[in-house]
C-alpha cells in the first residue's frame with residue numbers, strides 16, 4: 001500500500017469515529033428521562049446542602065430561617081423522592097428501592113421535627129440528616145456513581161460502607 005492510501009484511510013477512520021462519538025453524546029443529552037432524573041437529583045442535592053449548612057449548631061442558635069430550611073428541605077426531598085419512586089422505580093434492584101425509600105423517610109422525619117419543634121427536634125433533624133446522607137452515599141456506591149466533590153469532601157478513598 002502506498003503512503004497516501006494509508007493516510008487517506010486513517011483520515012476516513014478518524015472522521016467516522018468522530019461522527020459516532022458525537023452521536024453518542026447527543027443521544028445521552030437528548031434522553032429526556034435521564035435528563036429529568038438528573039434534574040431531580042440536582043434539586044435533592046440543593047436541598048440537602050441547604051440543610052447541611054445548618055448542622056452542628058446549638059438549638060438556641062436556630063432562627064426562623066434555619067427551621068424554615070429544614071421544613072422545606074425535608075418536604076422537597078420527600079416530594080422529589082416520591083417522583084423518583086413513581087417514575088424511575090427499579091423493581092429488580094431491591095437495594096436501590098430500599099435506599100430510595102429510606103431517603104424519603106428521613107426527609108419526612110426532618111420535615112416533621114421542623115414543623116413541631118419539640119424539645120430535641122434539632123437533635124432528631126441532625127440524626128435524620130446524617131442517615132439520609134448515608135442513603136445518598138450507599139446508593140451512589142451501589143451504582144458505582146462517584147459524586148465526591150461537594151457531597152463528601154475528602155472522602156474519595158473511603159471504601160463502601162458495610163451493609164446494615
Ligand code: HEC
Nearest residue numbers: 037038041042044045048096099100103132135136139147
Ligand atoms: C436510591 C438511589 C439514590 C439515592 C438514595 C440518592 N441518589 Fe443521587 N443519584 C442516583 C442516580 C442513579 C444518579 C445518576 C443519575 C444519572 O446521571 O443518570 C444520581 C446522581 C446524583 C447527582 C448528580 C446529578 C447530575 O447532575 O448528574 C447528585 C448531585 C446526587 N445524585 C445527589 C444525591 C444526594 C444529595 C442524595 C441524598 C440526599 C442522593 N443523591 C441520593 C441515585 C441515588
